[in-house]
Amino acid sequence: MTDLQKTPADAASAPAPAGDPFLSVRDLRIHFDTDDGLVRSVDGVSFDLHKGRTLGIVGESGSGKSVTSLGIMGLHRSKRARISGEIRLNGEDLISAGPDRVRQLRGRELAMIFQDPLTAMHPYYTVGQQIVEAYRVHHPQATKKQARTRAVEMLDRVGIPQPDRRVDDYPHQFSGGMRQRAMIAMALVNDPSLLIADEPTTALDVTVQAQILDLIRDLQEEFGSAVIIITHDLGVVAELADDILVMYGGKCIERGPAETLFDAPEHPYTWGLLGSMPRLDRELQDRLVPVKGTPPSLINVPTGCAFHPRCPYAALTGGRSDSEVPVLAEAAPGHHAACHLPAAERHRIFAEEIAPRL
Amino acid sequence: MTDTQTTSIPSPAPASDREPLLKVTGLTRHFPIRSGLMRRQTGAVRAVDGIDFTVNAGETLGVVGESGCGKSTMGRLVTRLDEPTAGKIEFEGTDITHLGVGAMRPMRRDIQMIFQDPYSSLNPRHTVGTIVSAPFKLQGVQPEGGVKKAVQELLELCGLSPEHYNRYPHEFSGGQRQRIGIARALALKPKMIVADEPVSALDVSIQAQVVNLLDDLQQELGLTYLIIAHDLSVVRHVSDRVAVMYLGKVVEIADRDSLYRSPMHPYTNALMSAVPVPDPRRRQRAGRERILLTGDVPSPINPPSGCRFRTRCWKAQDICSSQEPPLVALKTGHQVACHFPENAPSGNAPAETAS
Ligand SMILES: Nc1ncnc2c1ncn2[C@@H]1O[C@H](COP(=O)(O)OP(=O)(O)OP(=O)(O)O)[C@@H](O)[C@H]1O
Ligand SMILES: Nc1ncnc2c1ncn2[C@@H]1O[C@H](COP(=O)(O)OP(=O)(O)OP(=O)(O)O)[C@@H](O)[C@H]1O
Ligand code: SF4
Ligand code: SF4
Ligand SMILES: [Mg+2]
Ligand SMILES: [Mg+2]
Numbered sequence: 130m131t132d133l134q135k136t137p138a139d140a141a142s143a144p145a146p147a148g149d150p151f152l153s154v155r156d157l158r159i160h161f162d163t164d165d166g167l168v169r170s171v172d173g174v175s176f177d178l179h180k181g182r183t184l185g186i187v188g189e190s191g192s193g194k195s196v197t198s199l200g201i202m203g204l205h206r207s208k209r210a211r212i213s214g215e216i217r218l219n220g221e222d223l224i225s226a227g228p229d230r231v232r233q234l235r236g237r238e239l240a241m242i243f244q245d246p247l248t249a250m251h252p253y254y255t256v257g258q259q260i261v262e263a264y265r266v267h268h269p270q271a272t273k274k275q276a277r278t279r280a281v282e283m284l285d286r287v288g289i290p291q292p293d294r295r296v297d298d299y300p301h302q303f304s305g306g307m308r309q310r311a312m313i314a315m316a317l318v319n320d321p322s323l324l325i326a327d328e329p330t331t332a333l334d335v336t337v338q339a340q341i342l343d344l345i346r347d348l349q350e351e352f353g354s355a356v357i358i359i360t361h362d363l364g365v366v367a368e369l370a371d372d373i374l375v376m377y378g379g380k381c382i383e384r385g386p387a388e389t390l391f392d393a394p395e396h397p398y399t400w401g402l403l404g405s406m407p408r409l410d411r412e413l414q415d416r417l418v419p420v421k422g423t424p425p426s427l428i429n430v431p432t433g434c435a436f437h438p439r440c441p442y443a444a445l446t447g448g449r450s451d452s453e454v455p456v457l458a459e460a461a462p463g464h465h466a467a468c469h470l471p472a473a474e475r476h477r478i479f480a481e482e483i484a485p486r487l
Numbered sequence: 488m489t490d491t492q493t494t495s496i497p498s499p500a501p502a503s504d505r506e507p508l509l510k511v512t513g514l515t516r517h518f519p520i521r522s523g524l525m526r527r528q529t530g531a532v533r534a535v536d537g538i539d540f541t542v543n544a545g546e547t548l549g550v551v552g553e554s555g556c557g558k559s560t561m562g563r564l565v566t567r568l569d570e571p572t573a574g575k576i577e578f579e580g581t582d583i584t585h586l587g588v589g590a591m592r593p594m595r596r597d598i599q600m601i602f603q604d605p606y607s608s609l610n611p612r613h614t615v616g617t618i619v620s621a622p623f624k625l626q627g628v629q630p631e632g633g634v635k636k637a638v639q640e641l642l643e644l645c646g647l648s649p650e651h652y653n654r655y656p657h658e659f660s661g662g663q664r665q666r667i668g669i670a671r672a673l674a675l676k677p678k679m680i681v682a683d684e685p686v687s688a689l690d691v692s693i694q695a696q697v698v699n700l701l702d703d704l705q706q707e708l709g710l711t712y713l714i715i716a717h718d719l720s721v722v723r724h725v726s727d728r729v730a731v732m733y734l735g736k737v738v739e740i741a742d743r744d745s746l747y748r749s750p751m752h753p754y755t756n757a758l759m760s761a762v763p764v765p766d767p768r769r770r771q772r773a774g775r776e777r778i779l780l781t782g783d784v785p786s787p788i789n790p791p792s793g794c795r796f797r798t799r800c801w802k803a804q805d806i807c808s809s810q811e812p813p814l815v816a817l818k819t820g821h822q823v824a825c826h827f828p829e830n831a832p833s834g835n836a837p838a839e840t841a842s
Contacts, residue, residue: 163658165650190690191660244688290555290786302518302532305684306554306717331687334553334717335761336780342763361690362718364763387767405695407720409747409762416702417724419695423646 149220150177151355152201152323157214159193159200161207166428170196172379173214180322181349183356185370185387187363187402191424192376194359195244198325201357202241203231218323237267240321242313244328244359249312250300256311257296260284264318283314288340306333313341317348324348325357330365342369363406367391375399378425378435381457385464395466395475398436400483418486434469442470442478507541507577508679508711509565514538514574516560520788533787534560536735537574539814542679547705547712549726549743551719551758555787556732558715562681565713566600567591578679596626599677601668601685608668609656615642615667616652622674641670646696665689669697673704679711686721698725719762723747728820731755734795735787737814741821749830751823754796794826802827 159171171193178184186194199205201216203223216223218238223231243249251259260280265271271279277296284292287310300308313329326345330338342365348354358369366373366387373390375383375398383396394400401420422439425431433451437443443450446469455467460475468475515538517531535557542548550558563569565576567583576584583594599622602608609618619638623630630637639649645666656664665688672680685701686694698721704710716722722729723743730740731752739752750756757778780799785791794812797803806826814824817831 165654168658188690190688190693191663192690195660288784290784291788294786294788304555304559310554328688331684334551335719335758335763337554338717338763339761339777361694362763363691363765367765367767367769368763370767391765391767402690402692403765406691406765407695407698407724408765409720409723409759410764410766413723417695417698419699420692423648424693426648426650 148179151180151219152178152357153215153217154197154201155215155217157197157200157216158212159196159205160211162209162211163428168427169379169430170427171200172430174376174379174381176374176381176384178323178355178357180355181353182372183349183358183370185366185373186357186359186376187361187366187373188376189378189398189402189420189424190361191427193379193427194376195327197376198241198327198357198359201323201325202235202239203228236263236321237319238322240316240319240324242309242316242324242326242329244331249315250308252300255297255299256284256303257281260296260311260315260318263315267319279318280314283318284311286317286344287311287314288337289314306337309333310337310341313344317344320348320352321354322352323355323357325359327359328361329358330360330362338365345369363391363403375402378430379427380435380467382436382468383464383466384457385461385466389461389464393461393464393476393479395460395464395472395479396468397440397442397470400479401439403487404483434467445474446470508544508579509542509713510575510577511541511565512539512575512577514561514564514576515572516557516564516569517572530788533735533790535564535571536787536790538732538735538737540730540737540740542711542713544678544711545705545709546727547714547725549722549729550713550715550732551717551722551729552732553734553754554717557735557787558732559683561732562600562683562713562715566598566681567594568600592626596622596675597678599672599675599680601665601672601680601682609664611656614653614655615647615659618656618667619670619674622671626675628675637674638670641673642667644673644700645670646693646700666693666697669700676708677710679713681713681715683715684717685714687716687718694721701725719758731758734785734790736795736824738796738825739821739823740814741823745818745821751817751821751828751830752796752825753800753802753827753829756829794824796825 155175157171157174161168161170174197176184188194200212205212212224257277257280260283261276264276264279281292281296284296289295289307289310303311316324330341333341345356349356358366360366370387373385373387374381375396377398383399394403405417405419407417420439425435431438433449433453434455437450440450449469455469457465457467460466460472514535516535517533519528520530520532521527522529538561552558560569564571571584575582578594578598616635616638619641620634623634639652642649642651647663647666669685686697689697701712705712714725726743728740728742729746730737731754733754739755750759757780760776760778785795785798791798793808793810797807812824812826814822816822817828
């Protein structure tokens with residue numbers, strides 16, 4: 130029996146949290162050595178996340194969202210990966226901690242729903258065996274039978290029909306969305322304190338998506354977990370996130386509370402993002418309006434503001450856009466943006482040119 | 488072969504010139520379940536269970552539906568990557584249901600598929616250049632100006648950089664990989680593209696580019712699309728008609744505007760109500776407006792009798808469990824399979840007006 134009836138708790142109006150953040154990321158850099166040169170996938174990202182809160186990360190494909198989250202999970206093993214900066218979980222630095230320590234934390238303290246279901250699921254083991262294994266690593270006292278019962282229960286909670294039968298299926302016997310749900314079941318089996326969900330609902334239809342979002346909210350309510358949700362579905366972040374971080378070219382270019390980010394976005398890239406999405410709550414447009422141009426190369430990152438080759442306003446900054454990297458600065462309370470346009474100018478452009486089209 | 492990047496767009500063929508390019512009747516695919524030592528068949532996953540639809544030349548049919556309802560299986564059947572258990576598939580009037588590999592080869596050029604999973608659909612050991620040029624090799628096509636040039640043009644067309652030619656799939660993000668798959672599908676300029684979640688791995692700004700790109704290619708080359716997607720706003724944007732699937736069946740199929748303005752099947756209504764609205768201030772309200780589906784999620788192994796949606800339908804009556812509702816047209820261009828449809832024009836209710 131699937132419980133779809135819980136009404137979502139409204140976390141948006143919760144007051145900004147006090148005390149130490151559960152997760153604190155400072156100046157995180159993750160670069161890869163490749164034959165073509167050094168790929169600066171993540172290049173100086175910082176943020177804090179408190180228990181019980183949800184951070185949404187949005188941004189262009191290839192902007193470093195997944196690399197950031199894999200970094201937090203300690204999953205960049207390759208010798209070609211160069212990682213610097215700080216990732217503190219509950220005060221403990223994960224970058225300097227050994228791989229054994231991170232493995233210990235993974236699954237219980239830290240869990241991730243991967244964008245790619247196939248990295249998380251092994252083709253030669255049944256879905257059930259894999260969830261059981263994930264559970265028993267952190268519950269060594271549990272019997273096989275208890276673990277299996279728990280696996281079936283989790284499959285039921287993510288809405289797999291006849292979970293007691295399908296628990297013995299192999300991943301290839303599941304549909305794309307079912308595989309994604311099985312992976313979600315695996316990530317949630319140990320009630321993690323920090324859940325990173327990388328595109329958790331991309332393969333799911335909206336009714337199941339709503340159910341998964343409820344499940345994440347439940348986890349949060351019951352265990353006070355912190356959640357990072359990475360998605361390009363702005364509807365999903367609007368539903369779930371308290372704060373939103375926008376990435377472009379390996380950097381955070383805007384960060385703020387969900388409401389102001391949607392109502393009063395500060396950065397020209399964010400304007401482009403909001404303007405390019407088709408919306409059911411609006412009249413049908415003849416043609417979508419994408420951000421023009423192509424994503425930046427992360428090997429030869431454009432000088433100055435990485436967005437400048439595509440930015441319609443780059444000419445308004447007296448030459449600074451292509452020569453000087455803009456830093457994140459507070460534009461409104463708790464709301465930061467990295468853009469050389471003076472705030473007043475940005476607000477005028479937004480009000481006159483952008484808002485009417487959104 | 489190389490003019491796919493031209494952007495001049497002649498106007499599309501008028502609707503009256505269109506004829507069914509693809510016609511599907513009674514299409515069925517059951518996956519056997521075997522168990523025991525003898526691997527005897529003990530049941531079947533009825534992934535696609537008797538569906539009928541047509542796709543006209545030059546149009547886009549969008550297909551939506553719950554995860555696991557058989558959309559990808561249907562896509563694999565019509566592109567003949569999988570064998571149907573029963574039913575018939577006609578492409579340009581030719582029955583292709585059981586064509587062998589050899590006879591299918593020329594057809595393969597005409598019907599291409601873009602896959603749902605950008606990770607497993609690209610061979611990790613091949614460079615992007617090899618992947619995108621594979622269709623040329625398979626079909627023995629020598630593009631004008633050489634393979635490399637053609638591939639680089641396709642890459643650019645899809646928002647990738649020509650310098651990616653010698654890179655490997657693992658060096659790309661999810662969205663970038665999906666664009667590689669699209670470039671590959673476009674290589675032979677097919678007549679029809681079956682796209683399984685073509686933009687769900689893409690961020691919205693690239694998604695808009697790809698949607699516009701598919702649009703341009705359609706107008707320019709008269710392409711026909713069957714687009715499987717779960718994002719109802721994207722489907723509304725790209726489709727001329729939309730089919731809604733539930734548990735192996737088509738439960739509603741209608742012209743785009745008719746479906747979005749007045750969805751008739753209760754499941755379609757539930758879907759529409761669950762679309763997340765990109766507006767954080769509306770989330771409380773959205774929670775309340777959502778039609779909450781309760782009840783057992785049925786399994787395609789033993790689907791419910793009668794109407795398959797009845798275990799979760801708030802309108803279900805006795806007749807719903809005893810009689811399967813047939814897919815019938817309740818108004819022009821709008822078919823639905825339900826005993827008690829919503830928004831239905833009826834004798835005493837005024838028919839829906841066009842706006
Ligand atoms: N192992 C690697 N070696 C080299 N480059 C890599 C590697 N992993 C990722 N990259 C590059 O790092 C960049 C960021 O990738 P990432 O997967 O984080 O993107 P993303 O923001 O998650 O995008 P998407 O929305 O498409 O999933 C990409 O340009 C990608 O090509
Ligand atoms: N090779 C297979 N063997 C057994 N069952 C299968 C196989 N392929 C698919 N199925 C089953 O058929 C049903 C339909 O799967 P399909 O992949 O077509 O769903 P879908 O509508 O594309 O879902 P999604 O939106 O999640 O991708 C599912 O129950 C799935 O488990
Ligand atoms: S810094 Fe310049 S190029 Fe960058 S977003 Fe602002 S105006 Fe545009
Ligand atoms: S036929 Fe009955 S159960 Fe099925 S959708 Fe219609 S009202 Fe609901
Ligand atoms: Mg990613
Ligand atoms: Mg599918």
